[in-house]
Amino acid sequence: MLCFIQIHNSSMSVPKNVALKDPPVLPGQQTVPPGLALVIIPTFNEAENIGRLLGELAERYPLTLDILVIDDNSPDGTADIVRSRQLTTRGLYLMTRAQKLGLGTAYIAGFRYALQKGYRYVLEMDADYSHDPLVIQRFLDAMSDSHLLIGSRYMNNTVNVVNWPLGRLILSKIASIYTRFITGMPVADPTSGFKCFSAEVLRTLNFDRINSQGYSFQIEMNFRVWKKGFSIAEIPIVFVDRSVGKSKMSKKNIREAIWMVWWLKIKSMFGLL
Numbered sequence: 378m379l380c381f382i383q384i385h386n387s388s389m390s391v392p393k394n395v396a397l398k399d400p401p402v403l404p405g406q407q408t409v410p411p412g413l414a415l416v417i418i419p420t421f422n423e424a425e426n427i428g429r430l431l432g433e434l435a436e437r438y439p440l441t442l443d444i445l446v447i448d449d450n451s452p453d454g455t456a457d458i459v460r461s462r463q464l465t466t467r468g469l470y471l472m473t474r475a476q477k478l479g480l481g482t483a484y485i486a487g488f489r490y491a492l493q494k495g496y497r498y499v500l501e502m503d504a505d506y507s508h509d510p511l512v513i514q515r516f517l518d519a520m521s522d523s524h525l526l527i528g529s530r531y532m533n534n535t536v537n538v539v540n541w542p543l544g545r546l547i548l549s550k551i552a553s554i555y556t557r558f559i560t561g562m563p564v565a566d567p568t569s570g571f572k573c574f575s576a577e578v579l580r581t582l583n584f585d586r587i588n589s590q591g592y593s594f595q596i597e598m599n600f601r602v603w604k605k606g607f608s609i610a611e612i613p614i615v616f617v618d619r620s621v622g623k624s625k626m627s628k629k630n631i632r633e634a635i636w637m638v639w640w641l642k643i644k645s646m647f648g649l650l
């Protein structure tokens with residue numbers, strides 16, 4: 378599939394059309410200051426959240442963090458809010474895609490961008506305030522010893538989730554247990570979407586092979602990193618359910634996660650990952 382995306386930078390230069398399949402990563406290419414981190418925030422209809430979140434991130438991390446929002450043509454004008462923030466925010470970038478193409482492809486487009494620019498650490502974060510911006514500092518502090526650090530809701534047999542309906546919590550817990558049981562991956566919260574990769578790890582992955590769209594994208598990324606022999610660490614986080622905007626979670630996402638863990642397990646057993 379060839380689909381066009383646009384990247385707009387904070388200096389508001391003329392947007393440049395680039396294909397979704399970005400050019401191959403050039404090893405050692407360095408266009409950002411050494412050690413800089415990038416947080417990727419995928420958005421679809423997050424107008425009620427994104428402005429406040431960007432303001433808070435810019436205030437807390439004025440020099441240590443760049444931000445890439447990947448918006449799938451949200452009808453609610455999310456991208457316009459980002460564009461107006463760009464006028465006053467350093468290091469804020471916007472990638473727009475023509476239609477809702479899923480979380481997985483959004484993150485992969487962001488990872489390719491991060492590697493091409495030479496960021497050292499790459500974070501994933503939701504736009505809906507389920508992830509506390511303060512935790513980013515804890516990720517960055519711990520990354521010198523880690524390759525993949527996951528913000529975990531379920532460490533040490535605790536549950537750190539606020540305002541989730543019981544059904545949603547049970548579903549998430551069952552997904553974690555199911556994933557651990559089938560894959561053997563030693564991760565307490567494999568579907569968490571608040572995490573930080575070192576660029577070194579991302580560079581070893583073949584993004585063209587990643588298939589997941591929804592929650593299983595998180596499982597698949599963890600599994601592939603783990604199977605490459607990298608260690609995965611977790612830090613405890615508190616996850617707060619969104620207070621505004623709508624969830625994009627669907628039954629399709631759940632079905633995908635159920636078969637994806639088997640697909641990953643079987644592929645890895647035959648060395649086809």
Ligand SMILES: Nc1nc2c(ncn2[C@@H]2O[C@H](COP(=O)(O)OP(=O)(O)OP(=O)(O)O)[C@@H](O)[C@H]2O)c(=O)[nH]1
Nearest residue numbers: 419420421447449478479480483503504624625626
């Ligand atoms: N670009 C892009 N972003 C998406 C897409 N689907 C979801 N998102 C964003 O991904 C993040 C997570 O989505 P949510 O709907 O909050 O999903 P969730 O956090 O797993 O589910 P809830 O707990 O119900 O909120 C949010 O920032 C969404 O706006 C998509 O297809 N494209």
Ligand SMILES: [Mg+2]
Nearest residue numbers: 503505507619
């Ligand atoms: Mg959410």
